[in-house]
Amino acid sequence: MAGNSSAIRVAVDQSSIDFQFARDVVEGLSRRSKSLPCRYLYDARGSELFERITSLPEYYPTRTEAEIFRHNAVQLTAPIAGGDFFVEFGSGSSIKTELLLAQLPADVTYMPIDVSQTALDEAVERLRMRFPGLKVTPLIADFSDVSEWPLVLGRRRPTLFFPGSTIGNLHPAEASALLSRWRAALPQGARLIIGVDLRKGLDRLLPAYNDAQGVTAAFNLNLLVRINRELHANFDLGRFAHEAIYDPRYGRIEMHLISKARQTVTVCGRSFDFNLGEGIHTENSYKYNISDFQELARLAGWKTLSVLKDGNDDFSVHELETFVAPGRDEPAFL
Numbered sequence: 001m002a003g004n005s006s007a008i009r010v011a012v013d014q015s016s017i018d019f020q021f022a023r024d025v026v027e028g029l030s031r032r033s034k035s036l037p038c039r040y041l042y043d044a045r046g047s048e049l050f051e052r053i054t055s056l057p058e059y060y061p062t063r064t065e066a067e068i069f070r071h072n073a074v075q076l077t078a079p080i081a082g083g084d085f086f087v088e089f090g091s092g093s094s095i096k097t098e099l100l101l102a103q104l105p106a107d108v109t110y111m112p113i114d115v116s117q118t119a120l121d122e123a124v125e126r127l128r129m130r131f132p133g134l135k136v137t138p139l140i141a142d143f144s145d146v147s148e149w150p151l152v153l154g155r156r157r158p159t160l161f162f163p164g165s166t167i168g169n170l171h172p173a174e175a176s177a178l179l180s181r182w183r184a185a186l187p188q189g190a191r192l193i194i195g196v197d198l199r200k201g202l203d204r205l206l207p208a209y210n211d212a213q214g215v216t217a218a219f220n221l222n223l224l225v226r227i228n229r230e231l232h233a234n235f236d237l238g239r240f241a242h243e244a245i246y247d248p249r250y251g252r253i254e255m256h257l258i259s260k261a262r263q264t265v266t267v268c269g270r271s272f273d274f275n276l277g278e279g280i281h282t283e284n285s286y287k288y289n290i291s292d293f294q295e296l297a298r299l300a301g302w303k304t305l306s307v308l309k310d311g312n313d314d315f316s317v318h319e320l321e322t323f324v325a326p327g328r329d330e331p332a333f334l
């Protein structure tokens with residue numbers, strides 16, 4: 001797959017991924033409370049498992065957000081004109097995106113950006129067949145690194161698309177920093193369409209991250225498979241268990257991998273001790289109230305144009321636009 005990839009490799013070449021991955025894993029496992037960055041969940045197998053999660057009966061976010069796009073696709077895409085850029089961050093399979101792509105005028109450039117090359121390659125192949133008139137220019141990159149954005153994004157007024165509540169994987173302070181960074185790299189009037197999962201009862205939240213078929217468990221445990229394969233580690237998968245809990249202090253679901261025994265694991269030649277019941281924190285998924293998210297976005301330089309929700313108030317889609325707060329200068333374009 002990698003040999004005939006259609007995606008442009010810009011932000012990260014393979015050697016830097018390996019080095020960065022090794023450094024992040026060793027650093028994360030050396031902490032008193034062990035943790036790993038959640039973007040590493042998405043290797044080829046991880047992306048495949050995530051796709052399976054999106055169609056599980058317990059996993060409400062994907063189908064709810066898709067329903068919002070289905071009902072509002074015309075409104076959301078109306079400001080996009082021929083020649084514009086439509087840029088998606090953390091695009092994965094781009095399946096939900098098709099609902100919006102179907103409404104775009106000819107000659108729009110769709111730029112899916114993701115760290116998962118296999119997910120990008122499969123999505124691009126499918127989209128080029130389904131939408132022959134669309135220009136698809138994929139980019140393998142970390143969406144938080146604006147220095148890797150093509151210059152064209154700063155010169156035009158692109159529409160950015162960030163669905164899937166991927167913003168919820170970040171601590172609110174990190175989410176705010178990310179939105180500020182994006183805002184500073186864009187001209188006034190650029191739009192961001194962003195999916196944000198909403199707070200709700202534990203009877204809905206917990207099963208969404210701990211499904212009956214065990215697909216989410218396999219997704220979480222696959223991180224250890226990846227570390228074993230890429231970093232010469234010896235995690236015994238039978239000695240770790242998936243756990244999803246809700247922390248009401250932060251309004252977030254946490255995923256952990258819990259050690260089922262006292263054990264020592266070797267990664268990159270370094271030993272890491274685990275006590276019985278000790279966990280590795282692998283992912284957060286913050287849930288927001290609409291007004292809290294709007295305030296976070298406003299402080300980061302984004303004003304709300306509209307907020308769309310499903311009938312049960314399970315999920316929200318915010319249409320935001322860059323603005324300059326009074327007394328602040330318009331940031332320099334890229």
Ligand SMILES: C[S@@+](CC[C@H](N)C(=O)[O-])C[C@H]1O[C@@H](n2cnc3c(N)ncnc32)[C@H](O)[C@@H]1O
Nearest residue numbers: 039042090091092114115116141142143163164
């Ligand atoms: C929760 S999934 C959402 C996928 C898809 N957008 C959806 O709504 O179903 C997160 C996606 O973001 C990608 N991703 C995670 N962290 C990333 C990063 N820092 N830079 C680029 N892509 C990232 C993952 O590979 C994955 O495809």
